[in-house]
Amino acid sequence: xxxxxxxxxxxxxxxxxxxxxxxxxxxxxxxxxxxxxxxxxxxxxxxxxxxxxxxxxxxxxxxxxxxxxxxxxxxxxxxxxxxxxxxxxxxxxxxxxxxxxxxxxxxxxxxxxxxxxxxxxxxxxxxxxxxxxxxxxxxxxxxxxxxxxxxxxxxxxxxxxxxxxxxxxxxxxxxxxxxxxxxxxxxxxxxxxxxxxxxxxxxxxxxxxxxxxxxxxxxxxxxxxxxxxxxxxxxxxxxxxxxxxxxxxxxxxxxxxxxxxxxxxxxxxxxxxxxxxxxxxxxxxxxxxxxxxxxxxxxxxxxxxxxxxxxxxxxxxxxxxxxxxxxxxxxxxxxxxxxxxxxxxxxxxxxxxxxxxxxxxxxxxxxxxxxxxxxxxxxxxxxxxxxxxxxxxxxxxxxxxxxxxxxxxxxxx
Amino acid sequence: xxxxxxxxxxxxxxxxxxxxxxxxxxxxxxxxxxxxxxxxxxxxxxxxxxxxxxxxxxxxxxxxxxxxxxxxxxxxxxxxxxxxxxxxxxxxxxxxxxxxxxxxxxxxxxxxxxxxxxxxxxxxxxxxxxxxxxxxxxxxxxxxxxxxxxxxxxxxxxxxxxxxxxxxxxxxxxxxxxxxxxxxxxxxxxxxxxxxxxxxxxxxxxxxxxxxxxxxxxxxxxxxxxxxxxxxxxxxxxxxxxxxxxxxxxxxxxxxxxxxxxxxxxxxxxxxxxxxxxxxxxxxxxxxxxxxxxxxxxxxxxxxxxxxxxxxxxxxxxxxx
Ligand SMILES: Nc1ncnc2c1ncn2[C@@H]1O[C@H](COP(=O)(O)OP(=O)(O)OP(=O)(O)O)[C@@H](O)[C@H]1O
Ligand SMILES: [Mg+2]
Numbered sequence: 001x002x003x004x005x006x007x008x009x010x011x012x013x014x015x016x017x018x019x020x021x022x023x024x025x026x027x028x029x030x031x032x033x034x035x036x037x038x039x040x041x042x043x044x045x046x047x048x049x050x051x052x053x054x055x056x057x058x059x060x061x062x063x064x065x066x067x068x069x070x071x072x073x074x075x076x077x078x079x080x081x082x083x084x085x086x087x088x089x090x091x092x093x094x095x096x097x098x099x100x101x102x103x104x105x106x107x108x109x110x111x112x113x114x115x116x117x118x119x120x121x122x123x124x125x126x127x128x129x130x131x132x133x134x135x136x137x138x139x140x141x142x143x144x145x146x147x148x149x150x151x152x153x154x155x156x157x158x159x160x161x162x163x164x165x166x167x168x169x170x171x172x173x174x175x176x177x178x179x180x181x182x183x184x185x186x187x188x189x190x191x192x193x194x195x196x197x198x199x200x201x202x203x204x205x206x207x208x209x210x211x212x213x214x215x216x217x218x219x220x221x222x223x224x225x226x227x228x229x230x231x232x233x234x235x236x237x238x239x240x241x242x243x244x245x246x247x248x249x250x251x252x253x254x255x256x257x258x259x260x261x262x263x264x265x266x267x268x269x270x271x272x273x274x275x276x277x278x279x280x281x282x283x284x285x286x287x288x289x290x291x292x293x294x295x296x297x298x299x300x301x302x303x304x305x306x307x308x309x310x311x312x313x314x315x316x317x318x319x320x321x322x323x324x325x326x327x328x329x330x331x332x333x334x335x336x337x338x339x340x341x342x343x344x345x346x347x348x349x350x351x352x353x354x355x356x357x358x359x360x361x362x363x364x365x366x367x368x369x370x371x372x373x374x375x376x377x378x379x380x381x382x383x384x385x386x387x388x389x390x391x392x393x394x395x396x397x398x399x400x401x402x403x404x405x406x407x408x409x410x411x412x413x
Numbered sequence: 414x415x416x417x418x419x420x421x422x423x424x425x426x427x428x429x430x431x432x433x434x435x436x437x438x439x440x441x442x443x444x445x446x447x448x449x450x451x452x453x454x455x456x457x458x459x460x461x462x463x464x465x466x467x468x469x470x471x472x473x474x475x476x477x478x479x480x481x482x483x484x485x486x487x488x489x490x491x492x493x494x495x496x497x498x499x500x501x502x503x504x505x506x507x508x509x510x511x512x513x514x515x516x517x518x519x520x521x522x523x524x525x526x527x528x529x530x531x532x533x534x535x536x537x538x539x540x541x542x543x544x545x546x547x548x549x550x551x552x553x554x555x556x557x558x559x560x561x562x563x564x565x566x567x568x569x570x571x572x573x574x575x576x577x578x579x580x581x582x583x584x585x586x587x588x589x590x591x592x593x594x595x596x597x598x599x600x601x602x603x604x605x606x607x608x609x610x611x612x613x614x615x616x617x618x619x620x621x622x623x624x625x626x627x628x629x630x631x632x633x634x635x636x637x638x639x640x641x642x643x644x645x646x647x648x649x650x651x652x653x654x655x656x657x658x659x660x661x662x663x664x665x666x667x668x669x670x671x672x673x674x675x676x677x678x679x680x681x682x683x684x685x686x687x688x689x690x691x692x693x694x695x696x697x698x699x700x701x702x703x704x705x706x707x708x709x710x711x712x713x714x715x716x717x718x719x720x721x722x723x724x725x726x727x728x729x730x731x732x733x734x
Contacts, residue, residue, distance in 0.1 A: 002518055005514065005517045006518075009506075009510075009514045012506065012510065013503060013505050013506060016505045016506075016546075017505065243499070243500070243502070243503070244497050244498075244499040244500070244501035245501045245502065245503060247462070247467055247495070247497045247499075247501055248495060248497060248501045248562065248563075249518065250466075250467035251465040251466065251490060251493070251495040252490060252515075252518045252519055253487035253488070253491040253519065253520070254487070254490075254518060255487075
């Protein structure tokens, strides 16, 4: 009962604090709109089509036709037919940057289960990222083809890809290989093709097909701001200590637990409300500004569980910050910076798979990462509660640890 | 005499190395205003914090209205009210909202709560401003809300921790009057201050605290009588003879004379503290001696017998500089 009295009092104080309300509710929505606009602009850039000259020595073949069709289906690539001599000439005088060669008998070989080689030759004019992009797409499609047809093959080792390039070009590209992705290439020489091509395309296709930037952005910001609101709890504990009202509360016939619960309740509900409002506003507002609405997946229960655990985690973090912070600037600025960084490395802004292995590994120490994984599983990949048990467990663990340390460190008087 | 409302036995508190309270034993009778007097850092607030159950003592026992604080914490807390030294209020909330909140925390509700809040607002003279944020109040008004918030649940025992610090004389008087009125209505009060005249006016009994210990405990009158007479602080130039204090101590009217080099700070000479039962006689005889010895007098201060001089007598220190 007294917990409710305290919670009610805190809410009343919060409602009088306009700045706090704006931070809690309007700022996140503004961020989402800005972010999705920026992301859409980024996507347009990315949508620039890379022209891929193709020398098809297996014209009319079933598999080569399928391959070309799939290459063109990919939004980023556009194949153009070239004749072999012309392609070699254009490549050496740099009028084209790269050439993909489909060997004669490609369809027959693939269908017969024989190893066959697609050759990607490129000249000095090709940028690393173009080569990489084409290589990844071809890899992916080729491996899909081979998987589909239950055949080994498709692409050969990367070294072999160089076969058709003019000698002077070859030297140049060899350097490039060395600096660019040596280890990948080394592995390509020794590892069976399917294994190699299955590695890269998986991520690319997952990234491309499932990536709804709105869902990602909305989940990320919901998490980011839910955790930032831990500062509300921390600040109110700090304030009570500073103003001495804690002394009054402690002199009152009131349990420590009631006091703590009273401090936690408002933030817990606010964090939930905040996340609900962020998602609801995104569903309504993003389509209005011409952006994709987020997809919510198909597990309301899963979403509810993650949201509740994120709110709980943020609230306990608030207790912890409130217990540890000794100055106003620790409560405000310093924990802000800390929480933003946690959001960054936790993948709340940038997809974890883009951050790279190192940051990804670091990200796992912050609850944001696990919350993000859980939301992604639910919203992007359509998973259910069963798919996020680990994440739920880890979030609950974070909440328990934050709370336990906070309780220990909180000096009441 | 009925059982005391509060008994504390050998109360102790250490903060790491600092022994803030070194064994305080006191008894507060029902219906009494009891003063805790002491200079800054004496341990008054720490003692009050332990007595009100918000700080765990390092040792000792506290009994309120016959109940042990430790084993009946919430029951005992409900009998007590605390007015903290600092302005312990929510500045963004109005006086009424603050009072409603603290009233609820003490278990008041509904009509009774609203009625008590109105009464307290009336008593503190804040009815007109009741719905303005406390942050906009003057210092004196905040003080009054601060006191009001400790009274809502009609505690049997009220703790007031230096309630008049930073208050203008008029508000201070209003505070005295309300304390007296509450006391007449039967409330026991523990009042801490370092203003001796406040203790002298309000308190039926006082404990003088210094460095975490009670060094005297009695009615103000008895304490003053025990000292008797008055105290003369005599500043003398550095050229005064070493044995001046001893010579003055020989004077029949002088009870004791000691050399204290600590007061006033920065003086070149020494200062003698002369205690006497017969002030005028002692003063004249002392001046005879200094004239004979040709000692130059640099300052002369006569302390009327009051709690201030009792404190000086007991500790050799002034309460405030
Ligand atoms: N939480 C604490 N941690 C460490 N030391 C403390 C703490 N609280 C009080 N002290 C120390 O205990 C001693 C007594 O402090 P206390 O506040 O009880 O004095 P006081 O008599 O109320 O003084 P004042 O008249 O200035 O209010 C001081 O030396 C103080 O520094
Ligand atoms: Mg104090």
